[in-house]
Amino acid sequence: MAIESVGGSIVSKILELLVEPAIRQFRYMFCFNNFVQEFDEQMMNLALAFYRLQDAVDVAQRNAEEIEIDVNTWLEDAKNKIEGVKRLQNEKGKIGKCFTWCPNWMRQFKLSKALAKKTETLRKLEANCKFPKVSHKPPLQDIKFLPSDGFTPSKSSEEALEQIIKALKDDNVNMIRLCGMGGVGKTTLVKEVGRRAKELQLFDEVLMATLSQNPNVTGIQDQMADRLGLKFDENSQEGRAGRLWQRMQGKKMLIVLDDVWKDIDFQEIGIPFGDAHRGCKILLTTRLEKICSSMDCQEKVFLGVLSENEAWALFKINAGLRDEDSDLNRVAKEVARECQGLPLALVTVGKALKDKSEHEWEVASEELKKSQSRHMETFDDRRNAYACLKLSYDYLKHEETKLCFLLCCLFPEDYNIPIEELTRYAVGYGLYQDVQSIEGARKRVYMEIENLKACCMLLGTETEEYVKMHDLVRDVAIQIASSEKYGFMVEAGFGLKEWPMRNKRFEGCTVVSLMGNKLTDLPEGLVCSQLKVLLLGLDKDLNVPERFFEGMKAIEVLSLHGGCLSLQSLELSTNLQSLLLRRCECKDLNWLRKLQRLKILVFMWCDSIEELPDEIGELKELRLLDLTGCRFLRRIPVNLIGRLKKLEELLIGDAN
Template sequence: MCSPQIILDKIVEKIVDSVIQSVVCHIRFVCCYKGNLEKLDAEKKNLEEQRQKVNDEVDRYKTLGEDIEANVSNWQTEADNMIKEVEEFLSHNTDKESMQCFKFSCPDYISRYKLSKQAERKIGDIKNLTQKGKFDKVAHPKPPPHKLLFPSSADFVSLDYMIFDSRESIFERIMDALKDSKVYKIGVHGLGGVGKTKMVEEVGKQVKKDGLFDEVVMAVVSQDATVSKIQLQLIGGLNPKPEVATITDEHERAIQLWPRLDNGKKNLIILDDIWQELSLDTIGIPITGKNKVVITSRNRDVWKNMEMDTEIQIKVLSETEAWALFKKKVGNSVDSPELHAIAKKVCKECQGLPVAILVVGGALKGKEKHVWKNALEKLKKSMLKKIEGISPKLYESMKLSYDYLSMDAKSCFLLCCMFPEDAEIPIDELVRHCTARGLLDQKPDTLEEARDAVHTVVDTLKTCSLLLDGTDKNVVKMHDVIRDVAVSIADDEKAILVKHDVHEWPKKGTYESYLAISLTSKTVHEVPNKLGCSQLHTLLLECIAPLVIIPDMFFDGMEKLTVLELNGVRMLQLPPSLANLVNLRMLCLNECQLEDITILKDLKNNLEVLSLRGSDIKALPLEIGQLTQLRLLDLRNCKKLSKIPQGVISNLSRLEELYILDDLLPWEATRGYKEGSKVNLDELRKLTRLTTLHIHIPDAMLLPKDICFENLIRFIISMGERFYFLKYQSSTRMFKLVGIPFRDEFNVLLERAEVLHLEKVEGIQKVYHRLYPSGSFNKLTELTIEDCKLKYLFSPSCARGLLQIQQLVIRD
């Protein structure tokens, strides 16, 4: 048992040790003053490095369109604040190393003690924050919207998502009807431009997300609907697709489509924009216990015999909703004292129609007060025109927007209405038409300049909500209501006659005065002996399948014609009167059954664009080489084309765009002229103006060693085995190399490619080392690398440069 003295000694010893440790700790703060500040600065740099890593990851995920995790965003804010706080602390105190109590006296140990202690505390805080910045998950995909978003950016560009209460209630009514076991057929009706299509699209997305239906498939019916057209759209939307697309008989296709839809699953079929009564049985749509159909129309009378289970009307926007949409389109300028009252009246004249509000708003955005006043008077005093299913006020709204367009924008707008309803319109087609018809004010010298000008005009029309985005950047769409108005405007001005899916040629005396005609038919068997349109500058005839003969004198007296498209016509020989079209600048004979096109030599003085895409020609005649004004030649998908005489391509010295994608074309390896020989790739070297090239080269031996791709701006180039280009028709820069050693001439293609496919390529390792520093892959959207024997794929710096990548495939 310990004596009291021993116990007391131990207690005193512990107290003394504790005091000594405390004194040593406090002395350490003074002695380690400078070291703590240096350590704090080092930890700040560690935090800055971690912050940069997190910021890089955040930027990458934002580029991919994902939402950043809340804890990550909070950490970024904490890190920014901590770094700022430490920097201020260091900047104020690092210069106090020589702190003294008094001038010429001892150091100020008290101040050093306090600062050193603060620095040590901050070191602990900053270490913890740096460790917290190591995240397992930085972002997550954006969730789908839970409410109806109307209208969306897919419908009207440069417009953010907006939620309308009136649309939300209609959305819920449709959803409730789809959940009702007693309801199979739902009709949604309302004026053109009120938002029916967007509504059913959102419904389709929501029921798919909720698991209410296994499959949702939609067909846009439109005015020129045929059973075949509807069937093919439904087939295209099914996955897996039934093997019926190649069947031409509508009845047989319906028989095959029926069991695919009557498969025991819950299927929702949406038929948008019907104009006449439809027989669902004829199409091949079964209405069983698990299938349901939603149909939209401008006129509810069209389904009066279709026995709809419920009908839902979409009305115009309320005054509050209309003003919110109008203000969103025009901007805050409408709240200025100068414009507010006028803007309110203009918006009211749009009568709550979303399309009218967007179009008028786009036309007046950024305009002065006198323009607004003039627009208001026009809308008030306009003579209302009736178009089936369209509010008269909507027509006047469109006409007002049209009137404010520049001349080239007007021309492009009316040109778009010549394409079929609901069609995706390739911008390249607009470029060809605008160039051939001289529609652009600046009269560009090259097709590349014309393309830039057309893109500028298209952007203007999108801003005015007169055109919509397509499925990719190379196509646009026109809202069906806007197209109806455009056709009406063109008809009023006697500028364009548009008739699609006509059953017979228009009656004599109804078309002769027009400047442009666009006709589509599958049933017209004959055309007039002589068209008799002396003022006509554009003629588009398409899909006139039964037509096998165009009369010899058909084109007589049409010397002003500058654009001619005869697509899908089954004529073996072109009529002699074609030679009289001395001012023709664009000729398209796509999908035609032609044997002899020698007559085209007579168009040599002015023809600039020649497209034979998908036609049955077997050989390109030597006389084509006389078309020395030609700037564009399109021979894609000419599957029977087996010969192009040597010298034809090289004679077309003004050629800017060349499309030859058929890999069956037998290129020759010989260089220099030899009578009777076929085209060789050496001829491409003489096309010094070439900026666009689509070509398949099966053998590298065919390629001249000194070929130069430096001038190419757009290209689809495949070298090696047979390759299918259908997927990449919209790609502007695609390069595929299979089983061919890499050559220096290919560097420029790699540097500019958006889609790159490398397979069994020797020497690619050297190329990677050469291209990594230049950031050459930052344009890539798709990259495929197969069997290239790479030791590594990307350096970290190169991988960070793949900002646009959407698809990456690596196979060894």
Template sequence: MAEIILTIVVEVVKCLAPPAYRQISYLRESKYTSILDNLKTEVDNLKSEKVSIEHRVAEAKTKGEAIEENVENWLEGANDVIVKADKFTDDEAIENKRCFKGLIPNLKTRRRLSKEAERQKEAVVKVLDARRFDRISYRTAPEDIRLIPNKDYEPFESRMSTLRSILSALEDRDVNMLGIYGMGGIGKTMLAEEVARKVKSDKLFDQVVFVEVSQNQDIRKIQGVIADKLGLKLHEESDEGRAGSLYEGIKKVKKILIVLDNIWENLNLGSVRIPLGDGCKVLLTARSLNVLSEKMDCRTNFSIGVLNKEEAWNLFKKMAGDYIEGSEFQSVARDVAKGCAGLPVSIVTVARALRNKNIQEWKDALEKLGRPSSSNFKHVQPDAYKAIKLSYDKLVGEELKNIFLLIGYTAIASIDELLMCGMGLSLFQGVNKMEAARNRVHTLKKELFSMHDVVRDVAISIASTERNVFTATNEQVDGCREWSDGSAIKHCTSIVIHDIKPNLLPKVLECPQLELLFISDDPCETSPVTIPDNLFKSMIEVRVVNLTYIRSLPPSLGLLSNLRTLSLCRCSLPDISVVGDLKKLEILCLRGSYIKKLPVEVGELTWLKLLDLRDCFALKVIPPNILSKLSHLEELYIASELFDFADWEVEVEGVKNASLEELKHLPNLTSLELHVYDVGTLPRGLLLEKLERYSIHIIRIGDDEDEDEDEGWEYWESTGIWCREFRLELNDKIRLKDSLIVQLQRIEDLELRRLQEQDVDYFRNELVKVGSSHLKRLRMRGSRLALSPAESEV
């Protein structure tokens, strides 16, 4: 009855006093209910939008990107508004605000609540209207692991005065370049890293960049490292374009310190385009004062000497274990430490090699350290050579020793490279399968990949004297007697030549015992190396050939009947049909090479276990009935970061490309990397449950008017180290039911874009079927779904 009377009063006021109508209308229950419902609807909309933004923020953070301040402020503001609105609807609006035991409505309270509900609705709408952002995040330079505090760094007193002097020099306005020099393994890099960490923590510079130069200078690589650490992208192909972009990027930093570690010869800072001065300073390290003062014209230099007796002993104890002090080991251990001559690299390698060994092995080590060094390797001190040779002798088993030497003299830097070379040379004992070999390589990674350059030098020396290995740079080859007359080369088992220049290769390499050949052209050389037609004619035993930046393949390559691994990375090859003659080939890597067509002759390599076509951006033709013939294939990679082979089953240049149906004929396949644009090209029954590792991207293409540019295919990101990774972008033509997700087992990393509401239940059910217990990372992007955090990011 009260509500009826109130309704009549409101209608009368509406007619007689319109200005008062809005205020008195707040007293009606229907008005109050309508306002409250509108508030709840807008809060639900805001919650959905907030979850969507949070998904994008979480994804950006997994990429290491920083979040825009206005986005973080919006999320904070949205959360405050939501909390207040929920409290209002839960604690106040739902309560029965009546008086006289509920018989008569409390009009004063209703009016207040109606106005408050409308005010909160307006606040929610205002936050919703402000949700449009130009971008969610931005790239930041990745943190340099060298600049993270190092628990292994020892602040030796003999180094501290030098450290203080270097820091003082860096604050001197008149000093733009300074250097640290000392023998190999003395600790120059460790001191330089500590300088970099110190100036960063004390904020003496806005940016600190650490770059290892090494003996084989690579200007493009140096530029790339600096760019990466500054968060720059060098898209230019020409050297001039890259240099210009880097120069401008460095100039934008007000104060920057660039550390160039391990300089062997003159490095033209102008070629790199490092703008010395005007806020940019450079710290160099080198073994020779002559390199710093004469070749680099560096006038402020600091020498590092060996550790004193007590410092050497303390470092030795830390590496070997404190148990050696106060035991039967102490006397002999002190003598062993003394035999390392205060050289940190010797102390560390010997102490680690003898850790937990018995007293007899300690005494044997002491005796070996006392012998005269048999090495005259000019870059390594005799004491360092003996110490590192001792640690090499302590490696258990020939497999580990062989891998140690291989990493040393080839300068291999990745798991994939070691895997391909090791398999080609049959270094992994009792291993025939690629997946088993990959697991073996990972167990060796930590122990052998962190090679100090002095350790690498000793590995080269050992390989040279004990394994007949020849390794050199272009300058060392030119004028080398062994190379020119072939007297020593003839007996080599491995040859590694970096940055070779034109006309230095002989017409024929007479190497009947050769098992491994590495040749890399100088990528900056305008005149490419031409490999003589008969170079491979007398290499009947060679098992691994690695050619980098080469422009053509000679016909004699087809004579290598025992070849197991052929790596042709970053080459420009108009014709590679000669590989079809390599009937025993097991590994073919064409990564980053310029090839337009995979020749039909590849189908004759029926023993092939690994085929790598990653980053072959010019590849347009894969003829049919090639892949299906590779019945022993275990690993197949056809993808890249920026360009993908996409024209499956499409006619290109008069040839109809292969179908992915051919993958059904590869029963041994365990690893697959594949990007496709049309889900229709993916056949059913691919036996993907057998895959141990995969990275499959199904990418939408088209010109949809509502397409978000920020969600284009170029922003797809892999975790880098992938095991079982699946990326899928849905649209009107691609539904979740049509995808390969129903065939994928044990997914670890899953990303879905544009997932629709009708797909959610199906997705949950299928995720259970394929084994969601293995899922480590789940991302939803561009989906208008209010999923819980557990459903959006794992």
């Protein structure tokens, strides 16, 4: 019985080994269409998987992310496999055409077998198209330290550069101070130092952060974390400092701190520094020699102005002067001397007077010689720089360009100015009344920005969406804007908590910027009948007084960051054209119907907004509605958007 059982098993196995291959071979011969169908379906599945993954890769690359190696490998493999089956597709096409009339059995058999094998290969490849993540964000490459033609060598800068590099190589030096007057080129020089340090591989990493007169510790931490690819999970300043400290500890690092005005608490920021962290070196720039007297700077470097010959060479290049223009060059040399070797003044004045007539050069020379600005008593050695920059401003061709320049000084010092935000202020301020669309105004602002960058009145940033102002240029812009002609009042980015002008009168003010502060109180009401622009940074718990805006009937632009606002308090502000509310708790939104001239309405990151009131549909002039970051917004009334006949742009979703 056992022998029979064993024999039966053997026979069964033999039949299995013989019959199944025979059936498979039979199918290759007579089930050609089935193999074609399976192959086509698998090709379609693989192609869909390929394009889905490729779309995800494209999105990640647009977001400047690095693609995972296994994802790239799979895409390359899939692409090759898809392209490699073209021969099979051509073959099956030929057989399909002649199958009914003259089947070639051997050819059909071979092709069926090849299709089955290829189908299985494609199936396995598709099954492997599952990745935990497609990409990752790499640490940002600091483009500040990429090769640039911004560094113009001079005797003073070469000596300072050599002195700093030597100090960076000295194990006994861990803090270096670079001192020089505003506009002399300190920032440009330390960027060159960072580039050289990277080339020489002196450090594992080189970081740079700008401090300015009113340093924001959280902002400094963010600048450094961005360069390190570090994401903070901690909310407190102390927790973030601890995370930074942990990330940088034990590394050879050069940390460049630009535009320092007061002593720095490295522990508060999270910078590992001192005898226990000799690998970390600090290079800071300042205008004030007394800075760091209590911070134990071992190396003190001074950056002086250009010599007369160096100044003339730089000026001649930027003014487009030729050697043969002897009469013009005589006047131009007088103008260059008035710039007193200051690179910023030489470049801006040179560009301002480029292609001007000899008569205009003579007028400019006389203006600079007699210029002893009445507004610059506190500027000391910057008095002459002010005169030069003021001259550059005066030579801007169009009033719109000048006003766009002055609007830039409303932002805090060393701020990355969003051009989109600048556009929204400009539209509300009535800067481009001849332009019919928001996009048209945006293009005009970008054009003005390019013109101002071309004459070095503004600086470019790492992205085209932002622009910066040199702090000395900003000082000059504020002085011009504060004149009786314009009536600006700017106290932005000071971290103020109390209302700064309790005893000041507002009758002459047309523009007030208190952005970048966290005001904890506001006066009950202000008499400022000429005020057109008001920009406020408020504490998140501050309730804006109901009568605060009663005396501002001419206001056209209102921007609030933080605080709690009842829109009923704006019922008399019927001239408003741009209303920008960020991280603001908003109530009584139905009162928006009173603001019939409103062109731009912004609710950014306003968590209190759960639905839009139907009354917004009554805003017949509204061109732009921005609801970015309103994460609790659940309802927009039916046909509300359709009723806004002039609406051009609707932004909704997250900030990306």
